[in-house]
Amino acid sequence: MVSMAHSTAPAAANGHTAKASAFTPGTTANGTLPENDASRKRKTAILPLEVGSRVNCRWRDGKQHPVKVIERRKIFSDGTNDYEYYVHYTEFNRRLDEWVKLEQLDLSTVETDVDEKVEDKVTGLKMTRHQKRKIDETHVEGHEELDAASLREHEEFTKVKNIATIELGRYEIETWYFSPFPPEYNDCGKLFFCEFCLNFMKRKEQLQRHMRKCDLKHPPGDEIYRNGTLSMFEIDGKKNKVYGQNLCYLAKLFLDHKTLYYDVDLFLFYVLCECDDRGCHMVGYFSKEKHSEESYNLACILTLPPYQRKGYGKFLIAFSYELSKKEGKVGTPERPLSDLGLLSYRGYWTRILLDILKKHKGNISIKELSDMTAIKAEDILATLQNLELIQYRKGQHVICADPKILDRHLKAAGRGGLEVDVSKLIWTPYKEQS
Structure with missing residues (x-):
């Protein structure tokens, strides 16, 4: 299977440097969601962050970029139990995924997709439209020989x-x-x-x-x-x-x-x-x-x-x-x-x-x-x-x-x-x- 490895310089999907905002579209000035959207998304800063949470993260260029939390693990520092988070920068290739400390995350931008979490717990394998689309997109990019279930297993096994x-x-x-x-x-x-x-x-x-x-x-x-x-x-x-x-x-x-x-x-x-x-x-x-x-x-x-x-x-x-x-x-x-x-x-x-x-x-x-x-x-x-x-x-x-x-x-x-x-x-x- 052919893959070409190239330099790690990041590029946003549209070819321009992405400008991350402190608030996602549809939020009010204080970062909360309008009442009618509250059932779908919620902004929280409950720690530790859940796997699947989306939040802005300070990258090595000093700028904030949107990430998804892929995994978390406990670390022991200053006599207290804390967590660090393995994140995927959603604008960039998976090669830039990395472990980050809590202080790199802007907790005012935390977004948890409630429905996906609930659906995952209820159905186990049932996918939301967003997850199905993500599988299909990845399928096109280099795993044509895998069905959706095998691809999810591959992504789970190799995610960190x-x-x-x-x-x-x-x-x-x-x-x-x-x-x-x-x-x-x-x-x-x-x-x-x-x-x-x-x-x-x-x-x-x-x-x-x-x-x-x-x-x-x-x-x-x-x-x-x-x-x-x-x-x-x-x-x-x-x-x-x-x-x-x-x-x-x-x-x-x-x-x-x-x-x-x-x-x-x-x-x-x-x-x-x-x-x-x-x-x-x-x-x-x-x-x-x-x-x-x-x-x-x-x-x-x-x-x-x-x-x-x-x-x-x-x-x-x-x-x-x-x-x-x-x-x-x-x-x-x-x-x-x-x-x-x-x-x-x-x-x-x-x-x-x-x-x-x-x-x-x-x-x-x-x-x-x-x-x-x-x-x-x-x-x-x-x-x-x-x-x-x-x-x-x-x-x-x-x-x-x-x-x-x-x-x-x-x-x-x-x-x-x-x-x-x-x-x-x-x-x-x-x-x-x-």
């Missing part, structure tokens, strides 16, 4: 991050999502990873002892690409099962919809590294099924947060297609694509296809484009239709290639990222290795 930060090489990285580490690691706020074998530990001292013994200075696989300081390693999940599983644990911290953790035998992992005199340091990876009947040439893809916005994601996508060309096959990423994954792929497909259309002045067929690029014909067709560059005439698709329109689309697609120098790729397809 179990690991807050990790140390990997010279970086300390804030995590984005829940990852199903073994239970003994769930009480750790921070995990320490060996950046070469990806073993993880609870304490810094354990990592230091491990690093004195670990003789790896690169991922445990075959180096199939080296260009300057960039290197790509191919790791067979069956030959290096522990590494593959550790990589999946790590990746899940930054991918919301990744589902592969243990069954790594059927996959190959392509790990991109920056190399220096200390070794080869992982910056990202993609995985790929050894045998795919659906022509999938990529299953999961991730660029680690410290290395994002440097063109590595685009490089990984391009690399997956170069492997398909070597195999003599067309390829496509595994579905469903996340919203960010779809954007990244559309950008790649747009740049590659429009460059060819410019050179050939549009005198080329979908089949020829597919043969040249290893991009599946359906993806080419969808991309050109999205750009409104294709028409259906007399029973066949006709490509429209006005140079000015092509240039405009190319400019909108942005820069192409790092180039893959195919002359530096030394690789034998898996079926030939076997």
